[in-house]
Amino acid sequence: MADYNVMELMICTAARELEDGASIVVGTGAPNAAAMLAQKTSAPNLVIMFEAGGAVPLIPEMPISVGDSRTTWKALMASGMCEIMETACRGMVDYTFLGGAQIDMYGNLNSTRIGPDHQKPKVRFPGSGGANDLASFCWRMLVMTPQDTKRFAEKVNFITSPGWLQGGNSRAKSGLPLGAGPYKIITNMAVMDFEPESKRMRIIAVNPGYSEKDVQANCGFELLKAKKIVENKPPTKHELQILREQIDPYRYVIGR
Amino acid sequence: MNVIDQGVGKIFTDPDADKVREFFRKKSRKLESKVMSVKEAVTKFVKDGDYLCIGGFGANRIPASVCHEIVRQGRKNMGFAGHTSTHDFQILCAGEVFNRLDIAYIVGLEARGLSPNARRYMESGKVEVSEWTNYSLSVRFKAAAAGVSFYPSRNIMGTDTFKMSGAKIIECPFTGTKYAAMPAIYPDVSAIHVHEADIYGNCRARGITVSDFDVARASKRLIITCERLISNEEIRRDPSYTVIPYWCVDAVCEVPFGSYPGNMYGEYFSDEEHLREWLKVEESPEELKKFLQKNIFSCKDHFEYIEKNGGMHKMQMLRQKEHMFIGARA
Numbered sequence: 001m002a003d004y005n006v007m008e009l010m011i012c013t014a015a016r017e018l019e020d021g022a023s024i025v026v027g028t029g030a031p032n033a034a035a036m037l038a039q040k041t042s043a044p045n046l047v048i049m050f051e052a053g054g055a056v057p058l059i060p061e062m063p064i065s066v067g068d069s070r071t072t073w074k075a076l077m078a079s080g081m082c083e084i085m086e087t088a089c090r091g092m093v094d095y096t097f098l099g100g101a102q103i104d105m106y107g108n109l110n111s112t113r114i115g116p117d118h119q120k121p122k123v124r125f126p127g128s129g130g131a132n133d134l135a136s137f138c139w140r141m142l143v144m145t146p147q148d149t150k151r152f153a154e155k156v157n158f159i160t161s162p163g164w165l166q167g168g169n170s171r172a173k174s175g176l177p178l179g180a181g182p183y184k185i186i187t188n189m190a191v192m193d194f195e196p197e198s199k200r201m202r203i204i205a206v207n208p209g210y211s212e213k214d215v216q217a218n219c220g221f222e223l224l225k226a227k228k229i230v231e232n233k234p235p236t237k238h239e240l241q242i243l244r245e246q247i248d249p250y251r252y253v254i255g256r
Numbered sequence: 257m258n259v260i261d262q263g264v265g266k267i268f269t270d271p272d273a274d275k276v277r278e279f280f281r282k283k284s285r286k287l288e289s290k291v292m293s294v295k296e297a298v299t300k301f302v303k304d305g306d307y308l309c310i311g312g313f314g315a316n317r318i319p320a321s322v323c324h325e326i327v328r329q330g331r332k333n334m335g336f337a338g339h340t341s342t343h344d345f346q347i348l349c350a351g352e353v354f355n356r357l358d359i360a361y362i363v364g365l366e367a368r369g370l371s372p373n374a375r376r377y378m379e380s381g382k383v384e385v386s387e388w389t390n391y392s393l394s395v396r397f398k399a400a401a402a403g404v405s406f407y408p409s410r411n412i413m414g415t416d417t418f419k420m421s422g423a424k425i426i427e428c429p430f431t432g433t434k435y436a437a438m439p440a441i442y443p444d445v446s447a448i449h450v451h452e453a454d455i456y457g458n459c460r461a462r463g464i465t466v467s468d469f470d471v472a473r474a475s476k477r478l479i480i481t482c483e484r485l486i487s488n489e490e491i492r493r494d495p496s497y498t499v500i501p502y503w504c505v506d507a508v509c510e511v512p513f514g515s516y517p518g519n520m521y522g523e524y525f526s527d528e529e530h531l532r533e534w535l536k537v538e539e540s541p542e543e544l545k546k547f548l549q550k551n552i553f554s555c556k557d558h559f560e561y562i563e564k565n566g567g568m569h570k571m572q573m574l575r576q577k578e579h580m581f582i583g584a585r586a
Contacts, residue, residue, distance in 0.1 A: 069463065123375075129360060158417075160416065162415050
């Protein structure tokens with residue numbers, strides 16, 4: 001039995017995607033933990049920003065809001081929503097982490113509603129917040145989420161934030177900035193990317209203890225498979241120690 | 257201009273820049289004291305049916321006392337900009353204050369979870385909604401602040417968020433690139449909490465600005481609550497710190513700990529214990545009713561609310577939390 005849990009594995013996998021010197025806009029929770037972990041391991045010069053205006057803080061502990069005072073502690077700038085979003089729109093933000101109640105094979109995300117009636121939804125979620133903006137502007141959108149057949153849906157109830165839309169070149173035709181889009185999906189079972197032509201989700205790595213079959217069985221649509229599927233590396237002792245002792249000592253995120 | 261596509265969402269405020277110029281033409285430029293109580297400010301400047309915007313970021317630098325007063329005075333049928341709105345939204349939902357809503361972020365309190373009562377209200381069908389995003393609403397305020405009727409942006413296209421918005425897709429006359437045209441929002445009334453203001457309404461704020469400086473300029477009427485009143489001499493000593501000029505402002509209310517239970521940059525952290533209690537009592541409509549009676553309806557003002565929730569001892573603890581950087585979520 002491995003001595004780490006699913007959340008820790010996803011955070012460590014996500015942190016390794018962020019190269020030194022890159023820029024990222026993050027939210028609270030797991031994405032924040034991944035960015036902090038990257039900064040304390042392989043990417044000490046990771047440029048972290050928050051949509052509410054905090055830019056390049058030395059985050060002392062996990063914020064509870066993307067606008068709380070932890071997001072500007074020893075920061076380079078306390079700015080505003082337009083400053084951060086426009087930095088991304090100009091092309092200077094490499095990564096963002098997003099999530100949602102549903103995701104489809106093109107990486108489109110639903111965080112708005114379940115049910116057919118928009119004015120009287122069966123279940124109402126928060127909506128876009130800054131997610132649609134970041135999914136539109138940041139070069140590479142990452143998603144970190146546990147997977148099951150409900151969440152990974154053939155068709156999402158509502159496209160809140162754009163993935164590759166209807167696949168192929170539909171995103172380029174929509175008017176969204178060229179070249180930006182979903183990059184990798186990190187789940188409890190696997191890592192997926194998107195096949196360059198069809199823009200469909202594709203398995204590139206499976207986590208220790210899972211097979212390709214498990215990954216497909218817990219997905220509501222057919223996944224493509226990369227020519228060579230590798231086994232994802234488990235978290236190292238060093239990563240786990242930093243995550244548990246420095247980043248999330250109260251286990252707010254990794255205890256979930 | 258050629259419109260390529262458009263959403264079906266309603267536009268709840270008139271983006272016409274000339275009509276608003278007529279309004280602002282008549283707005284006072286007099287340098288006179290606007291100091292009053294929150295009760296007076298809400299009585300005078302917040303009307304049933306008005307379109308409202310609340311500054312700050314959900315539970316950070318919010319004019320909590322104004323949100324409470326609006327509920328206490330029983331305002332109804334308002335329009336609301338659900339822009340980065342979390343605890344402010346929760347308060348206004350508890351009072352069923354609005355019936356039409358521009359949505360960017362609602363019903364959630366970020367890492368704290370979702371508000372059961374706000375969800376019930378939004379799933380009841382009592383609120384007419386248009387869908388937007390945080391940046392979309394930011395540029396809608398930016399357009400209004402600039403005195404124009406729309407702003408072009410590159411988000412939202414291709415999604416259902418666009419389909420349920422009131423945005424229109426147009427083509428750039430220079431490059432042919434597609435843009436989402438976002439209609440200006442000129443709120444009837446807004447409330448913003450700042451660190452310091454003089455009696456005329458010249459404001460200083462620290463920390464993140466969110467969209468507040470644009471909201472202040474876009475609004476027809478503006479209520480400022482501040483942690484501290486400062487002298488006009490202090491404002492004039494270094495005008496580079498002034499972020500909202502007095503001519504935007506209609507009321508100045510001194511409310512120390514005015515963002516409570518929210519966070520105030522450099523002053524005090526949010527009261528997570530109390531916010532957890534809000535979320536908990538909302539699970540039962542009966543419990544919520546009692547909670548609102550205690551914390552809003554039976555309170556004369558913000559001080560009484562604070563007194564009932566730990567008073568100065570609690571405030572001092574939250575000040576220490578802000579400055580000692582430990583246990584944000586504790």
